Amino acid sequence: MALKIETFNNLTGGHAFFKAIGHPLSLPPITALLEKLGKAGPVAIYDPLGFLQPFAEIHDLSALSLAGLYVQNIDKVGESLLGQPAQPVTALRDSGAKAVFVAAYDAARLIDHIRHLVPAGAQIVSLDDARLPEAMLTNRRTYLDPLNFATNIALFRDEGGHHTRVVTANYWAGYGATGVSLWCCLFDAEGNRLADWRESLPDAAASVVLDSRQIRARLGLGDFCGSLFLHAIGVRGHDVVKYALDTYGDEPSVLSCTHDANAWPADFYAGLPAPAEGEKVLLWLQNAHPSPIPAGGIGLNLMGSPEIAWLDREIPGFGSHALEVAELLPDARWPQQIEIQAGKYIVRPRYEVVQANGRRRIAHANVERVDLKPDPRLPEISNLMGKGFVLPAPVLPTDRFESVLLPTPMATTQDTLPVSVAIYDETGREVAQQRLGTLKRSDSVAVELKEMIDGQLKGGYGHVELLYDFADGGAGDGWLHGLFRYRDKLTGHAADSSFGAHIFNTVLTYKNEPQSYAGRAPGLSTRLFLRLGSEPLDTICHLIYPASTPWHGTSQTDLVLTSAAGAEIATKRVEIACSGSFFFRYSEVFDEATRAKAGDGAYILIRDVTCRLFGFHGLIREAGPDGAFSLDHMFGF
Numbered sequence: 001m002a003l004k005i006e007t008f009n010n011l012t013g014g015h016a017f018f019k020a021i022g023h024p025l026s027l028p029p030i031t032a033l034l035e036k037l038g039k040a041g042p043v044a045i046y047d048p049l050g051f052l053q054p055f056a057e058i059h060d061l062s063a064l065s066l067a068g069l070y071v072q073n074i075d076k077v078g079e080s081l082l083g084q085p086a087q088p089v090t091a092l093r094d095s096g097a098k099a100v101f102v103a104a105y106d107a108a109r110l111i112d113h114i115r116h117l118v119p120a121g122a123q124i125v126s127l128d129d130a131r132l133p134e135a136m137l138t139n140r141r142t143y144l145d146p147l148n149f150a151t152n153i154a155l156f157r158d159e160g161g162h163h164t165r166v167v168t169a170n171y172w173a174g175y176g177a178t179g180v181s182l183w184c185c186l187f188d189a190e191g192n193r194l195a196d197w198r199e200s201l202p203d204a205a206a207s208v209v210l211d212s213r214q215i216r217a218r219l220g221l222g223d224f225c226g227s228l229f230l231h232a233i234g235v236r237g238h239d240v241v242k243y244a245l246d247t248y249g250d251e252p253s254v255l256s257c258t259h260d261a262n263a264w265p266a267d268f269y270a271g272l273p274a275p276a277e278g279e280k281v282l283l284w285l286q287n288a289h290p291s292p293i294p295a296g297g298i299g300l301n302l303m304g305s306p307e308i309a310w311l312d313r314e315i316p317g318f319g320s321h322a323l324e325v326a327e328l329l330p331d332a333r334w335p336q337q338i339e340i341q342a343g344k345y346i347v348r349p350r351y352e353v354v355q356a357n358g359r360r361r362i363a364h365a366n367v368e369r370v371d372l373k374p375d376p377r378l379p380e381i382s383n384l385m386g387k388g389f390v391l392p393a394p395v396l397p398t399d400r401f402e403s404v405l406l407p408t409p410m411a412t413t414q415d416t417l418p419v420s421v422a423i424y425d426e427t428g429r430e431v432a433q434q435r436l437g438t439l440k441r442s443d444s445v446a447v448e449l450k451e452m453i454d455g456q457l458k459g460g461y462g463h464v465e466l467l468y469d470f471a472d473g474g475a476g477d478g479w480l481h482g483l484f485r486y487r488d489k490l491t492g493h494a495a496d497s498s499f500g501a502h503i504f505n506t507v508l509t510y511k512n513e514p515q516s517y518a519g520r521a522p523g524l525s526t527r528l529f530l531r532l533g534s535e536p537l538d539t540i541c542h543l544i545y546p547a548s549t550p551w552h553g554t555s556q557t558d559l560v561l562t563s564a565a566g567a568e569i570a571t572k573r574v575e576i577a578c579s580g581s582f583f584f585r586y587s588e589v590f591d592e593a594t595r596a597k598a599g600d601g602a603y604i605l606i607r608d609v610t611c612r613l614f615g616f617h618g619l620i621r622e623a624g625p626d627g628a629f630s631l632d633h634m635f636g637f
Helices: 017-022 027-040 052-058 089-094 108-117 171-175 212-219 449-453 592-598
Strands: 043-046 066-071 099-102 123-126 150-159 162-169 181-187 193-200 207-211 224-233 244-249 255-258 268-273 280-286 299-302 320-324 337-341 350-354 360-364 389-395 401-408 416-425 430-440 462-468 481-488 494-500 526-531 538-544 557-562 568-574 581-585 603-608 614-621
Touching: 017 052, 027 099, 027 123, 043 089, 066 089, 089 108, 099 108, 108 123, 150 212, 150 244, 150 280, 162 212, 162 526, 193 212, 207 212, 224 320, 244 360, 244 526, 255 614, 268 280, 268 350, 268 401, 268 481, 360 494, 389 401, 389 481, 389 494, 389 538, 389 614, 401 416, 401 449, 401 462, 416 449, 430 449, 526 538, 526 614, 538 603, 557 592, 568 592
Parallel strands: 043 066, 043 099, 099 123, 255 360
Antiparallel strands: 150 162, 150 224, 162 207, 162 244, 181 193, 181 224, 244 255, 268 337, 280 320, 280 350, 299 337, 350 360, 389 462, 401 481, 416 430, 416 462, 481 494, 526 603, 538 581, 538 614, 557 568, 557 603
């Protein structure tokens, strides 16, 4: 059964209540509060804001002796709460309760309203008795302000020669935040807290690097593989902790990267690829809550199939488990794709592909929407919005890399995907197009792009766009997704990246598109974060200038090399053709002396005030027995 909690709404954003009651530092005081109530005698619970049900989903209330459940809204009277009918709060005086639990934060005013209804001698407690310490709060006046719970979870591993590195920047400083810090809490696979610490950030757009090998040495830890809980304090502008996650190893051939986890657990995820012949696919399940995921709480099914295989094991609170896909779906094979029945237990999960040659890569699945319906207007808006929704991705230099595209259904109502594929060279010239027709939900059609390109990319690279194509019917909702797979022909090393479409670079707006990171649509500027690797690794970046309707002929893109402390070192201006792209290496755009001045921990801020770019980042080690690369889409702020 899925958890009955609210985590995210596409109109209002993320919900803070589930984060508040599920925070690692909230668990001890909530446990103490419930123990106190359990000893108090009959307990009346007052639920004025509707928080009792989600609270009971995360915390076990079965030990309480209930004297009744009470609500404020008369429309809620008679509804079942914890197996009892809710009563009007005016009946509280006759409950005989020895304690009254007000299931709310910032409850002083709510308590004052009912104080005359509380049975004589009964103690009154609320969730304010289990708040985070004041020093952990950004807004101390409103506890459930989303900025108080700017949190996320990262897969964090340091074992068996495999290491992980979380990289981000203090982008909150750009919104005027000062005194920002990160509270970090490391859990092992069983959900045991191994360590917690606080990282103070400079009052500048400084880089933040959390390296598992360095942290392990600093804290004197042994092997671990689990979750790193991140809580940003003192922030402004964004209540999301965005990051890039790099995987590297003692062996130079171990190299991969992926995206942040998305901080809100969802009902479903999709875009999980089945293993190719000789491969093993591990799905990393990270419990986002302090309560266990019960056996049968997580399931897998082939996309479009009603047959669900359930994981028959419990995952502890804040614990993690590497589920081998073949354990539940032994016959699944690439290019089939898998839907994850997640039940709001886990954040956006990572998957790890172990190739037949032993090389590994990590990527992520995506949130499958449950709130969308096909929009009959989409086939018509092309008159106004040209291509409309565009899903762009690199075609990496063809002399070394092969590129594959796999359209992926990403909403429960998507029974068809009417799509086509177009390829552009770096100058913005369309060189190939292929109509895929109206794909069924159960179809899995992997497009080998080399067959479309056939030597037509004069500069050796370009980009591909997945587009709606309603010529043969079908329906769309704007939530168009795809998985992109890249393979190094010299080494066999590979990388996956997956994401969704947007409307790009048109002043017309449709349902908050073109999306803006800050402010209202349209988003027509770029601020992307490019983390940089340390030698002997070089950094690669592929910037794409997609346009739904014709926009400026060329971009005015600044590559701002920034030190670890947030100081600007140098700027390189590049111009990218509309519908074109630009592939570069760090070592090619900044000379050795400039790179040395920037130092370790530097990053590149990709800034353009004339257009919205879409970017991909990675690291690369030169070809040979140890050659390797990584690639995933970038984040902006």
